[in-house]
Amino acid sequence: MNAVFKALADPTRRRVLELLREQPMTAGQLAEHFPVSRPTMSAHFTVLREADLIEARKIGTSITYQLKLSVLEDVLLGFAQVFGIGSSERAAGDVSDDARSQLHQAGRSR
Amino acid sequence: MNAVFKALADPTRRRVLELLREQPMTAGQLAEHFPVSRPTMSAHFTVLREADLIEARKIGTSITYQLKLSVLEDVLLGFAQVFGIGSSERAAGDVSDDARSQLHQAGRSR
DNA sequence: CACCAATTTAGCCATTCCTCGAAATAACCC
DNA sequence: GGGTTATTTCGAGGAATGGCTAAATTGGTG
Numbered sequence: 626m627n628a629v630f631k632a633l634a635d636p637t638r639r640r641v642l643e644l645l646r647e648q649p650m651t652a653g654q655l656a657e658h659f660p661v662s663r664p665t666m667s668a669h670f671t672v673l674r675e676a677d678l679i680e681a682r683k684i685g686t687s688i689t690y691q692l693k694l695s696v697l698e699d700v701l702l703g704f705a706q707v708f709g710i711g712s713s714e715r716a717a718g719d720v721s722d723d724a725r726s727q728l729h730q731a732g733r734s735r
Numbered sequence: 736m737n738a739v740f741k742a743l744a745d746p747t748r749r750r751v752l753e754l755l756r757e758q759p760m761t762a763g764q765l766a767e768h769f770p771v772s773r774p775t776m777s778a779h780f781t782v783l784r785e786a787d788l789i790e791a792r793k794i795g796t797s798i799t800y801q802l803k804l805s806v807l808e809d810v811l812l813g814f815a816q817v818f819g820i821g822s823s824e825r826a827a828g829d830v831s832d833d834a835r836s837q838l839h840q841a842g843r844s845r
Numbered sequence: 846c847a848c849c850a851a852t853t854t855a856g857c858c859a860t861t862c863c864t865c866g867a868a869a870t871a872a873c874c875c
Numbered sequence: 876g877g878g879t880t881a882t883t884t885c886g887a888g889g890a891a892t893g894g895c896t897a898a899a900t901t902g903g904t905g
Contacts, residue, residue: 661894662894662895664894664896665895669893683902685902686901686903
């Protein structure tokens, strides 16, 4: 999960995921969309792969990357849920019990 | 938006946001929840503030931070939407070239 | 086998990031 | 004013990140 957020921190990588949303593409095809070198793109693919956000499949001499949408979905939805985002829930103080548990060692401020 | 994802890339900062979801807290109260120094926490607050994810209000000698949930919500939902996540939509090919925004000039590869 | 095409690995450099202790601010209190 | 508290700014170190070129790898083809 931390790996996913780290992966999402770079604009190039986010864009790669977006391109991959439409259809699987080879490393070369993806690289054509960006103004950086192939090795640099390769490094980005590695980050995405290690975050389990994409999957590589070798076809002949080229490598096709495919988006693992469910992984992205799980992380995004899971995180959003913590904040009551997207679930038409208003959340903010309703988790009362939970809120208290985090403040127990905070009393001594002044 | 890039700033938001950069801010979310660090576990400490994500946790700060979670703590702030329950209620506004002072810098000191927040710092008590983490095993790092105050200056380090202050740096994290700066990143979150520059991403517009939190808001600072000075009260006497201390500074209270408050989560700007709507900003987080907009970014998360906006990004998820590009992938058809969370909207019970299956999407795949509809947002086609709309996703351009961040990296334009791409054509020239070799 | 020799050659070409697609990708990755290796090595390097510059920048950014996370962390710290020490010092500077800012606001309060006696 | 002097002292204390809360927080930030400063300066620095070490690790991670993103970029490149050159070289290695892998697979297909004449």
